[in-house]
Amino acid sequence: MSDVVSLSPMLGVAVIGGTLAIGAYGVVVIDRLLYAAVAGWPLSLAWAAAQPAREVATVIRRQPVTTEAPDMILWVLAPAAYAGLAATALSVVPLGPGVVVADVRTGIVVFGAAEALAIVAIFLHGWAPNSPLPMIAGYRFVGVALSYELLSMFVLIAAALPAESLSIGAIVESQQGLWNVVRQPLGLPLFLVVTAGVTFTGPLDIVDANDIAGGGAAEDSGMAHLAWAAARAAMLVAFAAAAAAVFLGGWIGPVLPGAMWMALKTLAVVVTVLAGRHLLARVRPERFVRLAWTVLLPLAFLDLAIAGAGSL
Amino acid sequence: MTLAFVVFAAAAVWTGYRVFRTDSMVRASFLLLASFLNVGAILVLMLAEYLGTALLFMMTVEMVVMALFMVMFMMNPAGLNPMEMVHQPRFAAAAGIGSAAALAAVALFGRFPANPVDPNAATIRALGSELLGGSMLVFESAGVTLLATMVCAVVLSSHRGRFGDGDEGSVAPPLEPGGDHRPEDDLVDDADGGHHMHHGGH
Amino acid sequence: MTLVTVLLVAAALIGIGVWGALSQQSFVMLMMGIEMMVNGAILAGGAFWAFTGGGAPKGQVLVIVAMAVMAVEMSIGFALVVAVYRARQVDMTEGVSSLRG
Numbered sequence: 001m002s003d004v005v006s007l008s009p010m011l012g013v014a015v016i017g018g019t020l021a022i023g024a025y026g027v028v029v030i031d032r033l034l035y036a037a038v039a040g041w042p043l044s045l046a047w048a049a050a051q052p053a054r055e056v057a058t059v060i061r062r063q064p065v066t067t068e069a070p071d072m073i074l075w076v077l078a079p080a081a082y083a084g085l086a087a088t089a090l091s092v093v094p095l096g097p098g099v100v101v102a103d104v105r106t107g108i109v110v111f112g113a114a115e116a117l118a119i120v121a122i123f124l125h126g127w128a129p130n131s132p133l134p135m136i137a138g139y140r141f142v143g144v145a146l147s148y149e150l151l152s153m154f155v156l157i158a159a160a161l162p163a164e165s166l167s168i169g170a171i172v173e174s175q176q177g178l179w180n181v182v183r184q185p186l187g188l189p190l191f192l193v194v195t196a197g198v199t200f201t202g203p204l205d206i207v208d209a210n211d212i213a214g215g216g217a218a219e220d221s222g223m224a225h226l227a228w229a230a231a232r233a234a235m236l237v238a239f240a241a242a243a244a245a246v247f248l249g250g251w252i253g254p255v256l257p258g259a260m261w262m263a264l265k266t267l268a269v270v271v272t273v274l275a276g277r278h279l280l281a282r283v284r285p286e287r288f289v290r291l292a293w294t295v296l297l298p299l300a301f302l303d304l305a306i307a308g309a310g311s312l
Numbered sequence: 313m314t315l316a317f318v319v320f321a322a323a324a325v326w327t328g329y330r331v332f333r334t335d336s337m338v339r340a341s342f343l344l345l346a347s348f349l350n351v352g353a354i355l356v357l358m359l360a361e362y363l364g365t366a367l368l369f370m371m372t373v374e375m376v377v378m379a380l381f382m383v384m385f386m387m388n389p390a391g392l393n394p395m396e397m398v399h400q401p402r403f404a405a406a407a408g409i410g411s412a413a414a415l416a417a418v419a420l421f422g423r424f425p426a427n428p429v430d431p432n433a434a435t436i437r438a439l440g441s442e443l444l445g446g447s448m449l450v451f452e453s454a455g456v457t458l459l460a461t462m463v464c465a466v467v468l469s470s471h472r473g474r475f476g477d478g479d480e481g482s483v484a485p486p487l488e489p490g491g492d493h494r495p496e497d498d499l500v501d502d503a504d505g506g507h508h509m510h511h512g513g514h
Numbered sequence: 515m516t517l518v519t520v521l522l523v524a525a526a527l528i529g530i531g532v533w534g535a536l537s538q539q540s541f542v543m544l545m546m547g548i549e550m551m552v553n554g555a556i557l558a559g560g561a562f563w564a565f566t567g568g569g570a571p572k573g574q575v576l577v578i579v580a581m582a583v584m585a586v587e588m589s590i591g592f593a594l595v596v597a598v599y600r601a602r603q604v605d606m607t608e609g610v611s612s613l614r615g
Contacts, residue, residue: 105436109366113372119373123376124342146376328527331530331546332538351556351557354557358565360577364560370581400536411529413529420518427565458586461585461586462589465592467593468593468594469597
């Protein structure tokens with residue numbers, strides 16, 4: 001790992017910000033396309049590409065409203081913190097051969113810490129408005145989040161075992177012969193569950209869900225609503241990039257340049273997660289908690305055991 | 313570097329102080345988390361990268377657990393109403409200032425060897441080798457202790473006790489048939505008069 | 515950033531923890547005070563490792579033991595709070611001034 005290109009701070013911020021902005025835009029476009037496909041509408045890329053702008057225009061003209069005695073600082077900071085954590089998580093993921101914004105030795109632990117702090121941001125976003133439904137959504141999310149938090153750490157540590165390093169760049173290098181998705185078949189599905197949970201999409205959309213009138217975002221209006229939606233999309237990009245790097249071999253691939261492979265694999269993960277959003281029903285929180293502790297967590301143990309046996 | 317340390321240190325102490333001055337437990341627990349995050353950042357500055365990031369990770373999850381507990385035990389789970397729940401404030405403040413002053417005196421007047429860590433050392437690798445090598449026993453003891461903790465926590469917080477449900481007191485059955493003997497009956501001293509009714513034989 | 519300055523910060527954190535643990539009535543807040551003390555202890559341990567131990571890995575092991583202590587304190591503490599609450603519906607220290615029954 002001596003040939004790592006560390007970007008200068010200014011360039012690094014630009015790269016992360018640009019990747020997240022383009023990625024978030026892409027997430028919305030792909031989401032609309034999948035929605036149209038599932039609904040049986042005619043597929044039109046032009047319509048989908050204009051959709052983010054249309055939604056921004058709609059939301060931004062709404063009157064900003066507030067609640068009685070909210071914790072204004074936390075309410076404003078929560079989307080910023082959530083987006084900042086998406087940037088932190090992405091900054092330790094290599095975007096091309098040896099190109100990583102923050103080449104820290106403990107990349108995978110930093111990623112896990114960003115994920116855990118995202119749970120705090122989501123909870124505080126629900127708590128801050130001082131309103132019943134967002135608060136219920138926040139507490140409900142914490143209950144569910146604690147049940148899948150362990151999964152992510154186990155599958156990430158399992159991926160770090162063959163690499164003999166906590167750096168994500170080294171984990172990509174270790175997949176030169178065989179991708180982790182084959183070597184540790186349980187890792188990617190479990191990580192996708194965590195991805196759906198932290199970005200609350202699809203079956204795990206229990207935070208901003210319709211059954212509690214929009215949940216954590218029920219009291220958001222105007223720009224705040226927009227910021228929260230953008231931060232959600234950015235977090236999905238960061239998690240998809242991590243899944244691509246840790247389980248799908250990152251930049252490794254023939255013919256195309258490394259960064260291209262990384263982008264394609266990230267895109268594939270985004271499409272998978274968003275397809276789950278439109279094709280799977282939302283699970284009830286208490287059912288998912290039971291499933292997570294009794295089925296998914298033992299599977300994560302098994303994943304770790306497979307990784308350990310494979311690294312002997 | 314020095315500036316970063318001053319910022320993190322000031323933030324750690326200030327948020328730590330605010331933990332016990334704020335009127336909401338949710339704010340208190342996340343201020344405590346902020347204090348831990350700043351301590352983690354200082355650890356990273358001191359080149360203990362693994363410890364610093366592990367502290368971030370661990371304390372975040374722990375504070376989330378704390379937030380979950382708040383909904384169960386607070387009179388006001390949203391926690392946005394003012395409240396004041398302190399006792400013996402003067403004594404506590406004196407004890408706090410006294411212990412801080414004593415420790416600060418140790419820091420200021422103690423003699424410590426100067427042997428700083430080498431910035432280029434592979435500290436994380438060394439820590440891993442130490443944990444699974446020389447300090448294996450320590451590490452394993454911590455693991456077994458945590459396992460015992462899990463068992464104890466489940467036993468303590470389990471709804472069903474040895475003698476029935478927890479919210480009914482989980483008391484031992486009566487020694488004689490038909491009695492409703494409760495353990496605290498034995499512990500009441502006779503100072504509050506001899507009017508205490510004993511059931512059963514006499 | 516020297517050993518003395520870091521130790522002063524740690525001393526302040528431990529002092530705040532003592533003050534909080536002694537003055538708060540709620541069990542949850544009391545535990546936060548204890549956590550704050552361990553927070554300071556972890557910082558002091560890290561400082562000794564970085565400035566006087568020459569990076570000996572055993573110093574980091576000590577900090578990891580302190581973290582394990584914190585996890586044990588937290589989980590047993592909350593389990594006790596649950597048990598006490600089940601038995602008497604109190605969450606304040608005054609409610610269990612006698613530990614009978």
